Every structure is written in structure tokens, then in C-alpha cells.
Amino acid sequence: MLFKFELEGGNFSKVGYAxxxxxxxxxxxxxxxxxxxxxxxALYEAEVxxxxxxxxxxxxxxxxxxxxxxxxxxxxxxxxxxxxxxSEGYSxxxxxxxxxxxGAGMGLPNxxxxxxxxxxxxxxxxxxxxxxxxxxxxxxx
Amino acid sequence: MKxxxxxxxxxxxxxxxxxxxxxxxxxGYTSDLxxxxxxxxxxxxxxxxxxxxxxxxAVATLKDVAAVLIVxxxxxxxxxxxxxxxxxVPLLGTTLSAFEAxxxxxxxxxxxxx
Numbered sequence: 001m002l003f004k005f006e007l008e009g010g011n012f013s014k015v016g017y018a019x020x021x022x023x024x025x026x027x028x029x030x031x032x033x034x035x036x037x038x039x040x041x042a043l044y045e046a047e048v049x050x051x052x053x054x055x056x057x058x059x060x061x062x063x064x065x066x067x068x069x070x071x072x073x074x075x076x077x078x079x080x081x082x083x084x085x086x087s088e089g090y091s092x093x094x095x096x097x098x099x100x101x102x103g104a105g106m107g108l109p110n111x112x113x114x115x116x117x118x119x120x121x122x123x124x125x126x127x128x129x130x131x132x133x134x135x136x137x138x139x140x141x
Numbered sequence: 142m143k144x145x146x147x148x149x150x151x152x153x154x155x156x157x158x159x160x161x162x163x164x165x166x167x168x169g170y171t172s173d174l175x176x177x178x179x180x181x182x183x184x185x186x187x188x189x190x191x192x193x194x195x196x197x198x199a200v201a202t203l204k205d206v207a208a209v210l211i212v213x214x215x216x217x218x219x220x221x222x223x224x225x226x227x228x229x230v231p232l233l234g235t236t237l238s239a240f241e242a243x244x245x246x247x248x249x250x251x252x253x254x255x
Contacts, residue, residue, distance in 0.1 A: 012194075013195060013220065016198075016202075020202060044200070101190075101194075101196065101197075102174075104176050106174070110176055
């Protein structure tokens with residue numbers, strides 16, 4: 001099964017839509033609730049990142065029998081230093097974004113903690129692609 | 142303790158989400174940072190916050206919290222309230238500060254578990 005969602009930079013009203021849809025699907029498939037929770041946290045954080053930093057992006061969720069693969073691809077400023085961005089507490093979020101309770105520098109670390117595989121590819125001034133895989137049998141978790 | 146019991150004891154405002162008032166509260170978490178809440182709150186906990194914008198609903202429903210308590214006498218934003226009416230998570234309000242609300246609710250939950 002393949003699901004696709006659109007994200008728009010700065011439009012926080014749509015943040016969480018993809019996560020809630022995926023949560024519903026995983027529930028219907030009777031996936032372990034602990035795994036659903038982890039996937040949902042990671043996807044929500046990834047959605048926030050696109051809306052907070054990029055101009056636009058897409059979420060593609062691919063469901064297989066044994067895993068869920070999430071790909072968030074955005075057109076945006078990119079991440080110049082990925083290891084720095086991965087460190088807890090580091091954030092480049094704007095003041096407006098911080099006022100809404102985001103921008104604590106916890107998004108990427110939260111994503112890493114909650115998925116089995118996380119890869120980030122980024123090109124400055126072009127965009128970022130985040131891929132996350134979670135195995136339903138909790139391999140490596 | 143159920144959400145509705147807490148509403149009565151602390152005379153809380155119920156803005157929306159009446160459907161969820163029978164949920165049993167298992168604990169609480171006080172934070173205004175959404176990632177912090179995403180990372181630490183558990184299902185059926187009470188979330189105490191000063192946030193009022195609609196993103197709090199996404200976090201609350203994704204994490205299946207028992208209810209959200211908005212402190213300092215604030216009310217949810219118009220969009221939050223509109224969206225919140227479609228959800229089963231109660232949005233509550235109090236004039237207490239986050240510190241005072243957390244302290245009192247912690248005590249109530251502790252006593253309830255004894």
C-alpha cells in the first residue's frame with residue numbers, strides 16, 4: 001500500500017494529518033500499538049520539520065507486510081551540517097515557529113529514537129530527503 | 142480518576158471534547174514544547190500546557206492523551222476550538238498556573254492511587 005500527502009511550508013494547520021492517517025491505517029492492520037506510537041512520533045516530527053523549514057514537500061508512506069517506509073522529500077534550504085542538526089537542542093527554527101512550541105531542537109533526535117533506520121540526504125538551497133524504516137517485528141529496536 | 146472527576150474537583154472549564162470525559166487519567170505531563178510532549182507523554186495522561194494553537198490537538202490526538210488542560214485562564218484559539226469539536230480529546234481550562242495545576246493534580250492522582 002502506498003500513501004502520499006502534500007506539505008506546504010509555513011502551513012501548520014496541516015501538520016499531523018499524514019501522521020493521523022497512517023496511525024489509522026496501522027491500527028486497522030492490527031500492528032503492535034507500541035510500534036504505531038513510535039512511527040507516529042517520528043512521522044509527526046518529520047512533518048513539522050518540512051513545514052517549519054522547507055517551502056513544500058511530500059510524504060510517501062509505503063506499507064509492506066513486515067515494515068513501513070516513510071519518505072519525506074522537500075524543496076527547501078537544506079541542512080548544511082547534518083550531524084549538527086542531529087544533536088539534541090540544536091535548532092534553526094524561526095521565532096514564530098518557536099512561539100508555537102516547536103524549535104526545541106528535539107525533532108531529528110526524536111525521529112532517530114523512534115525508527116529502526118533513518119537516512120538524511122540534503123543539498124543546501126535545494127532540499128532534503130528523509131527516509132525512515134520501521135520493522136513491525138521490531139528488528140533492531 | 143476520570144477526567145470528569147477532575148473537572149468537578151478543580152472546577153475546570155470544558156471547552157470541547159465532552160465525549161472523552163469518562164477517560165481514566167493515568168498520570169500527567171506538563172510542557173509547552175511539542176516535541177518534548179511527543180517524546181514523553183503516554184497514552185491516557187493529562188497534558189498541562191499554556192499552548193492554545195491548533196497544533197496541540199494534533200499532538201493530543203496522536204498520543205491519545207486523556208485530556209489537555211490549558212492553564213493561566215487562556216482559551217483555545219478559534220481554529221483549535223473548531224477542530225477540537227470533531228475530536229474526542231477534551232480541552233479543559235483553568236485559571237491556575239501550570240505549577241499550581243500540576244501540584245494539585247499530582248496530589249489528587251497520588252491520593253487516588255493509595
